[in-house]
Amino acid sequence: xxxxxxxxxxxxxxxxxxxxxxxxxxxxxxxxxxxxxxxxxxxxxxxxxxxxxxxxxxxxxxxxxxxxxxxxxxxxxxxxxxxxxxxxxxxxxxxxxxxxxxxxxxxxxxxxxxxxxxxxxxxxxxxxxxxxxxxxxxxxxxxxxxxxxxxxxxxxxxxxxxxxxxxxxxxxxxxxxxxxxxxxxxxxxxxxxxxxxxxxxxxxxxxxxxxx
Numbered sequence: 666x667x668x669x670x671x672x673x674x675x676x677x678x679x680x681x682x683x684x685x686x687x688x689x690x691x692x693x694x695x696x697x698x699x700x701x702x703x704x705x706x707x708x709x710x711x712x713x714x715x716x717x718x719x720x721x722x723x724x725x726x727x728x729x730x731x732x733x734x735x736x737x738x739x740x741x742x743x744x745x746x747x748x749x750x751x752x753x754x755x756x757x758x759x760x761x762x763x764x765x766x767x768x769x770x771x772x773x774x775x776x777x778x779x780x781x782x783x784x785x786x787x788x789x790x791x792x793x794x795x796x797x798x799x800x801x802x803x804x805x806x807x808x809x810x811x812x813x814x815x816x817x818x819x820x821x822x823x824x825x826x827x828x829x830x831x832x833x834x835x836x837x838x839x840x841x842x843x844x845x846x847x848x849x850x851x852x853x854x855x856x857x858x859x860x861x862x863x864x865x866x867x868x869x870x871x872x873x874x875x876x877x
């Protein structure tokens with residue numbers, strides 16, 4: 666590849682560069698959107714990244730790189746066509762001593778045509794080695810279900826008791842402050858008047874009973 670180590674301007678087959686260096690030209694970086702979430706999805710199939718071995722993580726890395734490469738190759742095929750035309754110019758002298766140029770065209774299959782299928786096979790092999798089956802979730806036993814139900818019920822009861830105790834504390838505080846539990850401030854004078862009226866009414870009822 667021409668240019669410096671970090672120069673990608675002269676890259677003709679970007680999938681090869683990505684496979685070797687994990688480097689992309691600026692105009693090819695959109696391809697990363699197509700593989701976004703690829704590694705995470707494979708890890709979730711096995712219960713998450715924390716459940717994977719180093720070898721499984723490496724398989725995911727290779728599989729994702731291979732997928733990126735064959736996507737790049739297919740993109741080049743779409744842009745350039747399946748066949749590439751290579752032109753070569755040769756110079757030759759005529760019998761009169763003049764020089765003429767002969768242009769020769771050679772039609773070759775696009776290199777991405779074959780290499781895309783190679784990267785597909787690499788990805789498929791990695792996936793087979795990784796395991797295509799999802800990790801089974803163990804069913805919840807009846808004992809665990811009952812225990813979880815009882816714990817939730819106890820937690821609910823504790824919350825209800827806490828709310829009830831707070832309500833009683835608020836009522837006691839309101840009474841001590843001369844406030845009605847139903848809202849508003851209790852007038853002590855008004856309470857005494859009501860009590861006297863109740864006692865008078867009771868006395869009248871008793872007197873009427875004795876007379877009869």
